[in-house]
Amino acid sequence: MKIPYERRKSLYGYGFISLWLVGTLLWFLIPLAESFCYCFMDNRLLKPSAGGLHKVWLPLANGEFLANFRYAFAADPYYKQYLLSVLKDTAVTTPMILIFSLFIAVILNQKFKGRGFVRAVFFLPVIIATGPVYHIISGNIAATGADSGAQFSTLFETDMVGKLLEFLGIMNISESVSDAVNTVTTNIFGLIWSSGIQILIFLAALQNIPPSAKEAAAMEGATGWEFFWKITLPYVSPMILANFIYTVIDAFTKTDNAVMARVLEKQQLDMDYGYAAAMSWSYFAIVMILVGIITVILNRFIFYEVE
Numbered sequence: 001m002k003i004p005y006e007r008r009k010s011l012y013g014y015g016f017i018s019l020w021l022v023g024t025l026l027w028f029l030i031p032l033a034e035s036f037c038y039c040f041m042d043n044r045l046l047k048p049s050a051g052g053l054h055k056v057w058l059p060l061a062n063g064e065f066l067a068n069f070r071y072a073f074a075a076d077p078y079y080k081q082y083l084l085s086v087l088k089d090t091a092v093t094t095p096m097i098l099i100f101s102l103f104i105a106v107i108l109n110q111k112f113k114g115r116g117f118v119r120a121v122f123f124l125p126v127i128i129a130t131g132p133v134y135h136i137i138s139g140n141i142a143a144t145g146a147d148s149g150a151q152f153s154t155l156f157e158t159d160m161v162g163k164l165l166e167f168l169g170i171m172n173i174s175e176s177v178s179d180a181v182n183t184v185t186t187n188i189f190g191l192i193w194s195s196g197i198q199i200l201i202f203l204a205a206l207q208n209i210p211p212s213a214k215e216a217a218a219m220e221g222a223t224g225w226e227f228f229w230k231i232t233l234p235y236v237s238p239m240i241l242a243n244f245i246y247t248v249i250d251a252f253t254k255t256d257n258a259v260m261a262r263v264l265e266k267q268q269l270d271m272d273y274g275y276a277a278a279m280s281w282s283y284f285a286i287v288m289i290l291v292g293i294i295t296v297i298l299n300r301f302i303f304y305e306v307e
Contacts, residue, residue, distance in 0.1 A: 035280065042056040046274045068277070068278035069278045071275055083258075093251065097195050098243055101202055101243065109203060122199050124196075237301065
C-alpha cells in the first residue's frame with residue numbers, strides 16, 4: 001500500500017515520540033491523577049497492605065472529603081509557617097536573581113578577550129550546583145559528611161555582609177530590613193549559582209536585538225544609559241517574564257526549601273499519604289495562582305515586536 005510522503009513523515013514522528021508518550025502516561029499522568037485522589041481518601045486507612053495501598057474514600061457528608069486539607073491548614077503546626085517562609089524568601093530572591101542575571105548578560109554580550117571562558121564560568125554552576133560542592137559554598141558543611149566544626153577558608157563564609165552590617169550597627173534599624181538583608185546575604189552564593197539559565201536566556205535575547213536599532217540609537221547620539229532603557233530593556237522584556245516564571249518554579253520545587261524538605265518529605269516518610277497529597281496539591285495550586293497573577297501584571301509592561 002502506497003502511503004503519501006507527508007503521511008509517512010508524520011508516522012515517523014509519532015513513532016519517534018511513542019515511547020515518550022507511553023512513559024508519560026504510565027509513569028507521570030496516571031500517578032499524578034492517583035496522587036490527587038489521595039487528597040480525598042482517609043489518611044488513617046491509606047496505608048500499605050497486601051496488593052498495594054488500602055484506599056478508603058472520605059464521605060461527602062458535612063464536607064468530610066476535605067478533612068486532609070483542613071488538617072494541612074488548621075491542624076498541622078508547621079505547614080502554614082513554612083509555606084509563608086518559602087513565599088517570603090522567593091519574593092526577595094527572585095528580583096535579585098533577575099537583576100543580577102540581566103546585569104551579567106549585558107556584560108557578557110560585550111566584546112572582550114576571554115569572553116567564551118567567562119561565559120562558561122557563569123554557566124558552570126548549572127552543571128555542578130548540586131552535591132558536596134554546593135553544600136560547602138552555601139555553608140552547610142554537615143550535609144557533606146564532614147565535621148561540622150571543621151574550619152574552612154573565609155572564602156566560603158556566606159554571612160560576611162550580614163556581620164559587617166551588624167558591626168556597623170545597620171542591621172538593627174528595622175526587623176523587616178534585617179530579614180531581607182539576611183535572606184540575600186546569607187545565600188549570596190546560592191543566588192549567583194541559581195542564575196546560570198537566566199543569564200543564558202537573557203544573553204540569547206540580547207543577541208537578537210537588530211543592528212538597525214543600535215545604529216539608529218548611535219546616530220541619534222543616545223548614551224549607554226539611554227540605550228539600555230530605550231532599546232535593550234524593551235527587547236529583552238519578554239525574556240524577563242520567561243525568566244521570572246522559571247525562577248519562581250525552580251525556587252518552589254527545590255528539594256531543600258522548607259515546605260519540600262521539612263513538611264512533605266516528613267509526611268511521606270510517616271506514611272501519611274493523604275495529608276502529604278493534600279499539602280502537595282495545595283502548594284501547587286498556591287504557586288500556580290501567584291505565578292498567574294504576577295504574569296498578568298508583568299504582561300502589561302512587556303514590549304512585543306510587531307512585524
